[in-house]
Amino acid sequence: MNPQYGTPTNTPTPSQLQHLKLALPGALARSQASKGKKNNAARAGALTPLQFRHLVRSKHFTKPTNGQCPGYLQCNLVVLDKHDTAAFDFMLFCQRNRQACPLIEVVEGPIVDNDFVAEGADLRTDIPKYCIYRDGKLETEVEDATDYWPEESVAFLIGCSFTYDEALVSGGIPLRSAEEGKNVPMYRTNIACREAGSLRGNMVVSMKPIKARDVAKEVEITAKFPHAHGTPVCVGCPQAIGIHELDNPDWGDSIELRDDEVPVFHACGVTPQSILLESKVKFAITHAAGHMFVTDRLSEETV
Amino acid sequence: MNPQYGTPTNTPTPSQLQHLKLALPGALARSQASKGKKNNAARAGALTPLQFRHLVRSKHFTKPTNGQCPGYLQCNLVVLDKHDTAAFDFMLFCQRNRQACPLIEVVEGPIVDNDFVAEGADLRTDIPKYCIYRDGKLETEVEDATDYWPEESVAFLIGCSFTYDEALVSGGIPLRSAEEGKNVPMYRTNIACREAGSLRGNMVVSMKPIKARDVAKEVEITAKFPHAHGTPVCVGCPQAIGIHELDNPDWGDSIELRDDEVPVFHACGVTPQSILLESKVKFAITHAAGHMFVTDRLSEETV
Numbered sequence: 001m002n003p004q005y006g007t008p009t010n011t012p013t014p015s016q017l018q019h020l021k022l023a024l025p026g027a028l029a030r031s032q033a034s035k036g037k038k039n040n041a042a043r044a045g046a047l048t049p050l051q052f053r054h055l056v057r058s059k060h061f062t063k064p065t066n067g068q069c070p071g072y073l074q075c076n077l078v079v080l081d082k083h084d085t086a087a088f089d090f091m092l093f094c095q096r097n098r099q100a101c102p103l104i105e106v107v108e109g110p111i112v113d114n115d116f117v118a119e120g121a122d123l124r125t126d127i128p129k130y131c132i133y134r135d136g137k138l139e140t141e142v143e144d145a146t147d148y149w150p151e152e153s154v155a156f157l158i159g160c161s162f163t164y165d166e167a168l169v170s171g172g173i174p175l176r177s178a179e180e181g182k183n184v185p186m187y188r189t190n191i192a193c194r195e196a197g198s199l200r201g202n203m204v205v206s207m208k209p210i211k212a213r214d215v216a217k218e219v220e221i222t223a224k225f226p227h228a229h230g231t232p233v234c235v236g237c238p239q240a241i242g243i244h245e246l247d248n249p250d251w252g253d254s255i256e257l258r259d260d261e262v263p264v265f266h267a268c269g270v271t272p273q274s275i276l277l278e279s280k281v282k283f284a285i286t287h288a289a290g291h292m293f294v295t296d297r298l299s300e301e302t303v
Numbered sequence: 304m305n306p307q308y309g310t311p312t313n314t315p316t317p318s319q320l321q322h323l324k325l326a327l328p329g330a331l332a333r334s335q336a337s338k339g340k341k342n343n344a345a346r347a348g349a350l351t352p353l354q355f356r357h358l359v360r361s362k363h364f365t366k367p368t369n370g371q372c373p374g375y376l377q378c379n380l381v382v383l384d385k386h387d388t389a390a391f392d393f394m395l396f397c398q399r400n401r402q403a404c405p406l407i408e409v410v411e412g413p414i415v416d417n418d419f420v421a422e423g424a425d426l427r428t429d430i431p432k433y434c435i436y437r438d439g440k441l442e443t444e445v446e447d448a449t450d451y452w453p454e455e456s457v458a459f460l461i462g463c464s465f466t467y468d469e470a471l472v473s474g475g476i477p478l479r480s481a482e483e484g485k486n487v488p489m490y491r492t493n494i495a496c497r498e499a500g501s502l503r504g505n506m507v508v509s510m511k512p513i514k515a516r517d518v519a520k521e522v523e524i525t526a527k528f529p530h531a532h533g534t535p536v537c538v539g540c541p542q543a544i545g546i547h548e549l550d551n552p553d554w555g556d557s558i559e560l561r562d563d564e565v566p567v568f569h570a571c572g573v574t575p576q577s578i579l580l581e582s583k584v585k586f587a588i589t590h591a592a593g594h595m596f597v598t599d600r601l602s603e604e605t606v
Contacts, residue, residue, distance in 0.1 A: 212540030219522035220534065231523065236539025236565035237515030262539035262565070 046070065049118065049294045053126040056294075062128045062143050064252075064290035067178030070166035071299055073228070074292035075104055075117070075157040076269030077127060078276070079145075079285035082108065082152040086281045089197030090156060093275065096194040100203050100271040102159040102227045104295075104303050110149055117157060117295040124149050129288035131273065136280030145285050158269045160292050161206055163228035163299045164221065171221050173214050176255055183290035184208070185249035186270050190242030191233065193275065201278035204250070205233060205241065205265040209257045212236075218264060227303045229267045236262035251289040349373065352421065352597045356429040359597075365431045365446050367555075367593035370481030373469035376531070376602055377595035378407055378420070378460040379572030380430060381579075382448075382588035385411065385455040389584045392500030393459060396578065399497040403506050403574040405462040405530045407598075407606050413452055420460060420598040427452050432591035434576065439583030448588050461572045463595050464509055466531035466602045467524065474524050476517050479558055486593035487511070488552035489573050493545030494536065496578065504581035507553070508536060508544065508568040512560045515539075521567060530606045532570045539565035554592040 047055065049069050055061040065074055080087045094101040105117050112121040123145075130145040131138055142148070165175055177184045184206045191203040210218050215235055223231050234241045246263060247254050251270055257263060270289045287293065350358065352372050358364040368377055383390045397404040408420050415424040426448075433448040434441055445451070468478055480487045487509045494506040513521050518538055526534050537544045549566060550557050554573055560566060573592045590596065 212537045212543040215518065215538035216522045216526075216534035216536070219519045220526060223519075223523060231519035233519070234515045235518035237563060240515040240563035260540060260543035 049296045052294050053118065053121055056128050057122065057125045059143050062291075064183040065128065065292040065294055066162045066165060066175070066184060066290060069294045070169070072163075073104070073117070073295045073297040073299055073301070074160040074162040075295055076160050076272070077123065077130075077285070077287040077293055078156040078158065078272045079123070079150070079153050080156075080281070081150040081283060082154045084282060086198060086279075086284075087154050089199045090272070093193070093196035093199045093272075094156065094158065096196050097203075097271070098226075099229060099233065100193060100267040101269070102229060102303070103156060104159050104227060104297075105157045107155040107157065109153060110155070115296070117297055118293075119296070121293070121295075123155050123293070127287050127291060127293050129291040131286045131288050133273070133276050133281065133284040133286065135282060136277050138277070141288055148285055150283070156272075157293060157295075158272070159225075159228035159303070160269050161222075161225075161229045161266045162292060164225040166299060167221050167224070168218065171217055173210065173218055173221070176209055177253070180255070182255060183252035185246075185253060185255050186251035186268050186289055187238075187243045187265075188250050188274060189234075189265075193271065199275050199279045199281075201271075201275040202242075203233070204268045204270040204274050205243075206252070206268040206270075207246070207249070207255070208264045208266070209255060209261040210264045211260055212262050213260070215262065215264065222266070225299065225302075228299070229269070232264045232266050234265040236264075238263055238265070241265065352599045355597050356421065356424055359431050360425065360428045362446050365594075367486040368431065368595040368597055369465045369468060369478070369487060369593060372597045373472070374602055375466075376407070376420070376598045376600040376604070377463040377465040378598055379463050379575070380426065380433075380588070380590040380596055381459040381461065381575045382426070382453070382456050383459075383584070384453040384586060385457045387585060389501060389582075389587075390457050392502045393575070396496070396499035396502045396575075397459065397461065399499050400506075400574070401529075402532060402536065403496060403570040404572070405532060405606070406459060407462050407530060407600075408460045410458040410460065412456060413458070418599070420600055421596075422599070424596070424598075426458050426596070430590050430594060430596050432594040434589045434591050436576070436579050436584065436587040436589065438585060439580050441580070444591055451588055453586070459575075460596060460598075461575070462528075462531035462606070463572050464525075464528075464532045464569050465595055467528040469602060470524050470527070471521065474520060476513065476521055476524070479512055480556070483558070485558060486555035488549075488556060488558050489554035489571050489592055490541075490546045490568075491553050491577060492537075492568075496574065502578050502582045502584075504574075504578040505545075506536070507571045507573040507577050508546075509555070509571040509573075510549070510552070510558070511567050511569070512558060512564040513567045514563055515565050516563070518565065518567065525569070528602065528605075531602070532572070535567045535569050537568040539567075541566055541568070544568065 094103040110124045132140050186206050276284045397406040413427045435443050489509050579587045
């Protein structure tokens, strides 16, 4: 495993890997190559997304997913009751706010029944941590959402910026959050999203410290990933988007900013969670910030 | 003329235009379109590059050229004696330092004898201001370089970032220097260029104040102009490249940086002048910083 991704707190431990070997005989030997897909993204020794999801399903991995399964698309999750008008409104919200909510796939029911993102995945269990929202408030966080899942659900999968972490690292841009085993810092901004029906609120952004000399490269790389929030919405000037305390993120972990670095802000898939709160949606399940759904889809595949 | 380009100090005055009309009957009516070229870059009422060069040749225009002839390639100039070994070294220097010195054309003798950049142009007079360097020192600045021109000369034309000003303005990114009728601020950096023969020294950069929210767009637009220094070498952090006094540029004019803006630094065609000084080249003529050679070539045409 590349040292960039070998992190003290969110990398599977040897005992977790041992568990996986017992639970899935032969799984570690399989690779995407056997399915005829490109496997350039798969690092030697790294788990395949399927293996990783099984580790998550068995709750042997419950941490943020930054740095996991490098080279594969990671997704934010929003689950609504199909009969709630918020379901239509939310789809429209994604359409109108594509940088914050690049919609990858919509799944009806809890099981993914085709191979567009991850055939056979169970959205109720295959994410490390979930948030349960009721009447515009965070009710609880759980590692298994089965007991809360609506009978008739619609699940929105939204591209996550972790998707291009591999491309950034390959391009020579290290990622401090993953290196330090931390979640990324995320902030509410003053950037208003376009309203959709009953849904309104401001964009949430994630922050990466990037060397001032690497900013152009960071933009050129992330421009290739419009399905994962694309280029930064703001560079070098937190106050320009209403962020006044870099050390005090609204979600995730605070992270060091060095003298030769600038804070680079990308639209973030936690935006829907802020919107659900702001708009007092009756009921919703989301991933917990930083704890993503890891798909079988390669990062570079646009949608 | 677009207000972005209508500037108090470096826009031709009505009397200058009147002079041009007398000197070049019918010139203002001609356009690039009549030569079968695209003329989408030519603004209604703006001078063609040919008209502008004639205004310069007659010394009715002696100011910085930022904002002039929007949509056309502007070039830095370096003239050396063909028999000086520095001529070969400088060509190699350009090859090795393409971001600072994107070489567009090499002209032997003072007259441009083909239409690759500007057929019939006289490099001794068609630039608003020149610097004369001798033994690694700036000897003088002149508006007509004829008396100093080497008998056997080789002139290097190097793409200038003014080239993409039009694209930035069209993309919704205003340029304060041109708006305020100022030259751009330029700075020595601690970024070492690759050496070539006897030539060595550090990169010079120009600075634009860009809204933090527009940085990604600025990078994506300038990425299309590798022949004019391309993307920024540094964003938002002057000290990362050894610049400690933004208000005190080494060339050009100081410029306001607002609260929601960051300084964006691009490699600059004044780099050769710094190199010629540092390397104590025996004799050279260059353009004066900001006073460019305006070509007939459209900005978007890569080289």
